[in-house]
Amino acid sequence: MSFFTRPQSANAAIKIVRPTSSGGGEPEQPPSIKPPTGRKDCRPYAQYRYSRCHSPRAESPAVAPALSSPPTPTALTANAVNAPVFVPKFPVRIETALTPPPPASPSPPQYPEEQEQQQAVYDEYDEYMGYPAAGVDPVVDSMQEMAYASDPNYPGYDPAMDHAYFGTQAPVFVRQPLNYHLYTTLIPPSFVSSASDAHFIPPSGELRTLLQGRSEDLHTAPPPGLNLPEEMQGYHSLMPLENIGSSVERRKFGNWNSIVYRAMNSQDGGTYALRRIENFRLTHQAAFGAIEAWVKIRHPGVVAVHEAFTTHAFGDSSLVVAYAYHPQAQTLFDAHLKPALPSYQLGVRFQPPPPTPPPIPERTLWSYIVQLAAAIKSVHDAGQALRMIDVTKVLVTSKSRIRVSSCGVVDVLMYDTPQDMHLLQLEDLTLFGRLVFALCTGNVMASSGGNFQKSLEVMGRMYSPEIKSVALFLVNKGGPHKNIAQLMEIIGSRMAAEMADALSCTDILENELMGELENARLVRLLCKFGFINERPEFARDPRWSETGDRYIIKLFRDYVFHQVDENRNPSVNLSHVLSCLNKLDAGTDERIMLVSRDEQSCLVVSYKDIKACVQSAFEELPRAGTSSNIATGGGYR
Ligand SMILES: Nc1ncnc2c1ncn2[C@@H]1O[C@H](COP(=O)(O)OP(=O)(O)OP(=O)(O)O)[C@@H](O)[C@H]1O
Numbered sequence: 001m002s003f004f005t006r007p008q009s010a011n012a013a014i015k016i017v018r019p020t021s022s023g024g025g026e027p028e029q030p031p032s033i034k035p036p037t038g039r040k041d042c043r044p045y046a047q048y049r050y051s052r053c054h055s056p057r058a059e060s061p062a063v064a065p066a067l068s069s070p071p072t073p074t075a076l077t078a079n080a081v082n083a084p085v086f087v088p089k090f091p092v093r094i095e096t097a098l099t100p101p102p103p104a105s106p107s108p109p110q111y112p113e114e115q116e117q118q119q120a121v122y123d124e125y126d127e128y129m130g131y132p133a134a135g136v137d138p139v140v141d142s143m144q145e146m147a148y149a150s151d152p153n154y155p156g157y158d159p160a161m162d163h164a165y166f167g168t169q170a171p172v173f174v175r176q177p178l179n180y181h182l183y184t185t186l187i188p189p190s191f192v193s194s195a196s197d198a199h200f201i202p203p204s205g206e207l208r209t210l211l212q213g214r215s216e217d218l219h220t221a222p223p224p225g226l227n228l229p230e231e232m233q234g235y236h237s238l239m240p241l242e243n244i245g246s247s248v249e250r251r252k253f254g255n256w257n258s259i260v261y262r263a264m265n266s267q268d269g270g271t272y273a274l275r276r277i278e279n280f281r282l283t284h285q286a287a288f289g290a291i292e293a294w295v296k297i298r299h300p301g302v303v304a305v306h307e308a309f310t311t312h313a314f315g316d317s318s319l320v321v322a323y324a325y326h327p328q329a330q331t332l333f334d335a336h337l338k339p340a341l342p343s344y345q346l347g348v349r350f351q352p353p354p355p356t357p358p359p360i361p362e363r364t365l366w367s368y369i370v371q372l373a374a375a376i377k378s379v380h381d382a383g384q385a386l387r388m389i390d391v392t393k394v395l396v397t398s399k400s401r402i403r404v405s406s407c408g409v410v411d412v413l414m415y416d417t418p419q420d421m422h423l424l425q426l427e428d429l430t431l432f433g434r435l436v437f438a439l440c441t442g443n444v445m446a447s448s449g450g451n452f453q454k455s456l457e458v459m460g461r462m463y464s465p466e467i468k469s470v471a472l473f474l475v476n477k478g479g480p481h482k483n484i485a486q487l488m489e490i491i492g493s494r495m496a497a498e499m500a501d502a503l504s505c506t507d508i509l510e511n512e513l514m515g516e517l518e519n520a521r522l523v524r525l526l527c528k529f530g531f532i533n534e535r536p537e538f539a540r541d542p543r544w545s546e547t548g549d550r551y552i553i554k555l556f557r558d559y560v561f562h563q564v565d566e567n568r569n570p571s572v573n574l575s576h577v578l579s580c581l582n583k584l585d586a587g588t589d590e591r592i593m594l595v596s597r598d599e600q601s602c603l604v605v606s607y608k609d610i611k612a613c614v615q616s617a618f619e620e621l622p623r624a625g626t627s628s629n630i631a632t633g634g635g636y637r
Helices: 043-054 112-125 138-149 159-165 204-219 285-296 332-337 362-381 409-413 421-441 451-462 465-475 484-490 492-515 519-532 542-546 548-561 574-586 607-624
Strands: 235-240 256-265 271-277 305-311 318-324 394-398 401-404 591-595 602-606
Touching (some): 318 409, 362 401, 362 465, 362 484, 421 451, 421 465, 548 607, 574 607, 602 607
Antiparallel strands (some): 235 256, 256 271
């Protein structure tokens, strides 16, 4: 009988070879590995299951646990692959260059009770419950024994110490490193539930739809025939965000006509919202001084100002102020006050008036008040005034999240009529109060003249007295020392609730992000597989895929994607795929058995080796071409 001994650069791949008569006749030991029998299917799964339970964990390169890792073999060479193949005629024994031949009983002794407990723990975490466990298939069992016995990294068992296990000393099992390379385990839903509706964030499924919608929004093209400038001060692909047809009644921005466009900036590739004020003549360049101040203000409650310029690109002299673009943003008016469109049935308009929108829930209202108060405070602290707190200028940018838009425009437009900043800041509070009235009653004119008393009654009926107090504090004249900080004191307790909800939102988003953690690295790996496997230009060259690194990659791909069940039906187990690819990316020391397609040879190889194979095959690609050059690019390695 002969053994396959690995090349001098002892690597982790173990080739199972054909036994020959020159090896000295009958094996002296009971066989530690049996040839593949009729039940070959699912062996890799079973091997996998075993390895998860017993082989040491390696760390992900990104998050290496501070545990000493055992010596690891070097990468597998092409020679190992070209070694003689295993023919399952006689029982054979396996030997590695790293370990002495296993003792008569290679499997580590375990006390039945401990074994049971361990198995229970493994089973609890085993996502491959449906696959045959150790002990089911004799081939699997012997492969497991082999992997166990030949694994120098298993810290809990030393064959030379067999006697110790049967003595009085209890076996020592070293804690394994954490499974950093496995797919991420999310925080239990009872702690952070992304399935339920949170204040600032919809359930996970809806959130995805929402984000998809926003992404789509960024790419929508304008209808043809709008006759918009192709390019303007570095902005292109302009698309109006409101109807601009001649039949549309247009509201005014103060005394000016205004329109908002979405546009791309060719310098940074970003998307911006451009507010254009038509027919504006700039008399003093210094009018842009306020914009400089606004560019410096960054607050989550304020739509960020980017820059301002004048242009003749629209055929007139326009002022344009560029803002951060928030896809699918709606004004508060559109979100809460706008009556629903009249219903039509069979082309006939219904007579009843359109339904009024439902009242805003009190929690949402408090949230708006707290966010606006925080935004105003930050702007006032920066020495500016918002001057545009209005239901048509405050944007709802995501669930319960609002931002004041159009900042800085009035400062430029009204540059010629300078006003006292303190008075402007007081005016902000009054505008804020009017907005609260409008949101409570659904009427933009709620705080004016004859509506005032009726509005207070409505507010008293529908909301808590604190809301009314806040609205009254804001619209009442107050002394000259009235300021936003006083409001903050009044709403202090509501701010605590707001903060708790905001932090919960962060937790949920972080948890969601955890679920996406592996995406990038897995896509990169799959791309490499795509580059390497089945290249048509090497289709007639068996050396390409049947030798060296690429052969191992080919077998590994079969192991990952082409498993069959006991009835030879394709097994489609995404968890298996993800788990294998994660381990491959992390390059763990865990070993798996790769079986050739004719099932006549097997290779036991670690993920670390396969990772090296993938890397070297990928790097070899540009050199592998003959006359044709295979281009690489993008720097993804
Ligand atoms: N920064 C922005 N990001 C995304 N969308 C925006 C942004 N600023 C404004 N919008 C959108 O542009 C559209 C027009 O804004 P605008 O402020 O003109 O509202 P409006 O209701 O038409 O008010 P007005 O009648 O005063 O023009 C609105 O639908 C608004 O949601």
